[in-house]
Amino acid sequence: MTTSSLLEFARGPLFRLSFAILILGLGRIIFLEIWGIIKAYGNTCDMKMPWQLIRSRSLEWILPVKRMMRNRDVYSVVSFLFHFGLLIVPIFLFAHINLWQQSVGITWPALPYLWAFWLALSTIVFGATMLIGRMAVKQMRFLSKPQDYFWLILLLTPFVTGFICANLSINAAFYQFIMVVHVLAGDLIFILIPFSKIAHCVLAPFSQVVGAIGWKFPSGADEAITRTLDSPKG
Amino acid sequence: MKITTITQEEHKKAFRSVKKPEVIQKQKLNVRYHVEDLDVSDRPRKFLEAFAIILKHSNYKMVLDHFIRMTARCSRCSVACQVYQATGDPRDIPCYRSGLLLDVYRRHFTLGGMLKGRVTGGGYLTDEKIQEMADSFWNCTACRRCVLECPLGLDHGLITHLGRYILSEIGIAPRALVVSTRAQLEGPFKNTSAIPVPALKDTLEFLEDDMFEEKFVKIKFPLDVDGSDYVFFAAVSDYLTEAESLMGIAAVFTATGDKWTIGTDYFDGINYGLFYSDRVLERVVKKVDDETKRLHGKKILIGECGHASRTARQFVPAYCGGTQALPVVNIIEYTHRVWKEGRLKLNPGVVTERVSYHDPCNYARNRWIVNQPREVLKSFCKNYFEMAPSGENNICCGGGGGTVSIDEIRPYRTTVGGRMKAEQIRRSGCEVLVAPCANCKKQLRELVEDQGIDCKVVGFHDLIYNAIEFDDSLKVARDEAGKEAK
Numbered sequence: 212m213t214t215s216s217l218l219e220f221a222r223g224p225l226f227r228l229s230f231a232i233l234i235l236g237l238g239r240i241i242f243l244e245i246w247g248i249i250k251a252y253g254n255t256c257d258m259k260m261p262w263q264l265i266r267s268r269s270l271e272w273i274l275p276v277k278r279m280m281r282n283r284d285v286y287s288v289v290s291f292l293f294h295f296g297l298l299i300v301p302i303f304l305f306a307h308i309n310l311w312q313q314s315v316g317i318t319w320p321a322l323p324y325l326w327a328f329w330l331a332l333s334t335i336v337f338g339a340t341m342l343i344g345r346m347a348v349k350q351m352r353f354l355s356k357p358q359d360y361f362w363l364i365l366l367l368t369p370f371v372t373g374f375i376c377a378n379l380s381i382n383a384a385f386y387q388f389i390m391v392v393h394v395l396a397g398d399l400i401f402i403l404i405p406f407s408k409i410a411h412c413v414l415a416p417f418s419q420v421v422g423a424i425g426w427k428f429p430s431g432a433d434e435a436i437t438r439t440l441d442s443p444k445g
Numbered sequence: 446m447k448i449t450t451i452t453q454e455e456h457k458k459a460f461r462s463v464k465k466p467e468v469i470q471k472q473k474l475n476v477r478y479h480v481e482d483l484d485v486s487d488r489p490r491k492f493l494e495a496f497a498i499i500l501k502h503s504n505y506k507m508v509l510d511h512f513i514r515m516t517a518r519c520s521r522c523s524v525a526c527q528v529y530q531a532t533g534d535p536r537d538i539p540c541y542r543s544g545l546l547l548d549v550y551r552r553h554f555t556l557g558g559m560l561k562g563r564v565t566g567g568g569y570l571t572d573e574k575i576q577e578m579a580d581s582f583w584n585c586t587a588c589r590r591c592v593l594e595c596p597l598g599l600d601h602g603l604i605t606h607l608g609r610y611i612l613s614e615i616g617i618a619p620r621a622l623v624v625s626t627r628a629q630l631e632g633p634f635k636n637t638s639a640i641p642v643p644a645l646k647d648t649l650e651f652l653e654d655d656m657f658e659e660k661f662v663k664i665k666f667p668l669d670v671d672g673s674d675y676v677f678f679a680a681v682s683d684y685l686t687e688a689e690s691l692m693g694i695a696a697v698f699t700a701t702g703d704k705w706t707i708g709t710d711y712f713d714g715i716n717y718g719l720f721y722s723d724r725v726l727e728r729v730v731k732k733v734d735d736e737t738k739r740l741h742g743k744k745i746l747i748g749e750c751g752h753a754s755r756t757a758r759q760f761v762p763a764y765c766g767g768t769q770a771l772p773v774v775n776i777i778e779y780t781h782r783v784w785k786e787g788r789l790k791l792n793p794g795v796v797t798e799r800v801s802y803h804d805p806c807n808y809a810r811n812r813w814i815v816n817q818p819r820e821v822l823k824s825f826c827k828n829y830f831e832m833a834p835s836g837e838n839n840i841c842c843g844g845g846g847g848t849v850s851i852d853e854i855r856p857y858r859t860t861v862g863g864r865m866k867a868e869q870i871r872r873s874g875c876e877v878l879v880a881p882c883a884n885c886k887k888q889l890r891e892l893v894e895d896q897g898i899d900c901k902v903v904g905f906h907d908l909i910y911n912a913i914e915f916d917d918s919l920k921v922a923r924d925e926a927g928k929e930a931k
Contacts, residue, residue, distance in 0.1 A: 414514055427456060432503055433724040
């Protein structure tokens with residue numbers, strides 16, 4: 212398989228497959244999450260929910276202006292900007308929108324070139340800072356598992372490769388190679404997101420509800436557990 | 446708020462084991478708290494069985510599934526945790542602590558974990574991992590401050606709670622809590638301090654006499670009054686150690702004339718179930734509800750106790766009838782309401798010291814009782830000031846999560862758990878610290894004593910008692926009072 216045919220495969224059938232896995236996978240975990248919440252809520256007699264607290268705490272972290280600067284301000288700003296670039300650049304990049312238009316005919320407004328340039332560059336810089344931080348800061352290094360490093364590297368790969376292709380003068384063969392890496396990394400991210408911690412991209416808004424219902428214990432659990440323990444199988 | 450980590454000497458003092466080596470060997474468990482004798486064989490299997498049964502009869506599966514899909518291990522929670530800030534040991538980071546139980550869940554209760562375990566042949570739950578959990582979950586004061594700092598909104602307090610619950614099902618729980626709970630649920634006196642009803646009556650009569658001599662007002666502790674508006678449950682230890690708080694509460698009711706009563710069948714608000722077992726939690730909550738219904742009370746009133754108030758408020762609806770459940774009121778809510786209605790007069794000239802307010806975590810973390818006591822205190826304490834951080838972001842006293850009742854870990858509580866709080870009190874120059882929670886009061890008194898801080902710790906109603914002013918109609922003339930006292 213030549214590089215160009217690999218590129219076609221990666222951004223054609225493989226992309227469609229990985230995108231389908233992403234959507235279906237995220238759909239699955241959202242469904243499971245909501246189903247779990249409904250089931251748990253049905254188990255409890257206490258139906259009163261602290262909606263005001265849930266709403267305000269959820270918003271505080273989705274738009275973390277208030278919380279962000281209170282502690283670990285440098286880390287917080289770096290992390291926020293990294294997340295911001297991570298979401299905005301791939302979705303609003305002119306080249307990506309162009310591909311969607313060519314294949315399925317849909318389009319939406321693109322980022323101006325300069326914005327895309329600086330946003331992509333800042334995402335790379337902040338992502339690298341987070342990676343270094345994970346290795347350098349004692350408590351982060353202690354908590355980190357191999358997948359935490361792997362994910363940062365994987366997420367940065369399409370950014371670095373995309374940035375090279377878009378902004379540097381390189382020969383055609385090297386361009387194609389870099390582009391293959393770019394698309395394959397993107398495909399891999401899509402495939403893995405629903406099965407990894409990056410699922411927080413869709414599950415984070417549920418956290419406060421999960422916490423609130425988690426503290427609502429079902430009535431009769433004490434008797435049920437005693438019964439189970441006393442049963443011959445128990 | 447930044448503090449220095451403990452020195453090696455302090456570390457030795459805080460983490461010393463009080464258990465005899467032969468007990469450690471016999472129990473195969475080296476933790477800092479005493480544990481009742483337990484079956485040591487096949488502990489991992491028993492842990493997993495208990496875990497499975499609990500998952501079957503609870504909502505924890507939904508919580509754990511959410512957690513294992515979410516944890517990003519960013520370590521931001523470490524800045525909020527006063528235990529980690531004191532020890533500097535990364536094993537005290539809340540996210541790591543939760544990870545101990547999440548790893549067990551992932552490995553033994555999820556398909557992916559089980560497959561991975563089969564392939565790699567590792568990750569099994571071992572005695573060593575149980576030992577680490579038994580240590581770690583009781584290092585935490587369950588203050589849930591880390592919840593505010595988690596960008597993903599994960600409640601590590603809930604995971605610590607579950608971890609302790611599972612451990613208790615295999616016999617690993619602090620003896621101090623287990624013995625007290627047994628006295629409360631199965632003992633003849635039905636309370637954690639084993640106070641007999643005649644002794645309770647004697648104590649209350651003695652307090653009534655004291656109040657009469659001091660205030661010239663007949664202030665009563667009404668017992669077993671049927672159909673009262675409020676049935677009162679204090680942390681039972683208050684009857685032994687917090688006389689002024691109780692006197693303040695009785696004084697407020699005398700001033701307002703509202704009907705309240707203490708039931709003699711069951712009068713203990715303490716619920717250690719919140720700290721180690723949902724099964725205990727449920728049984729105790731039902732006892733509180735039963736006693737209120739026996740006396741045909743309209744509302745459950747909880748005294749100055751954070752965990753007792755939170756358990757009643759949060760779990761009476763869950764265990765005792767949902768929307769039909771009896772309303773639960775904390776005494777500070779009541780006092781604040783009657784003060785706002787103008788039914789409580791407080792003398793602004795009595796309290797002159799520099800006074801500040803300590804938020805018990807169980808009141809403030811979920812923004813339940815934050816401003817109410819402050820409004821009242823500011824109205825009559827000339828030199829009231831605010832410590833920072835406070836309210837929702839308060840720093841735990843260091844004795845939360847039941848640890849204050851474990852006497853053998855006092856050096857840990859006052860060196861590690863309360864280090865940040867001690868620093869805050871020291872820096873603020875506070876003279877009188879109002880801590881309206883039985884646990885916080887005990888811990889803070891021990892903390893200021895061990896840390897050599899010159900600060901008096903009192904209850905909210907202690908100050909109310911000092912400052913309360915009664916209508917003349919309630920007062921008995923001095924000479925008459927003298928005769929009655931004789």
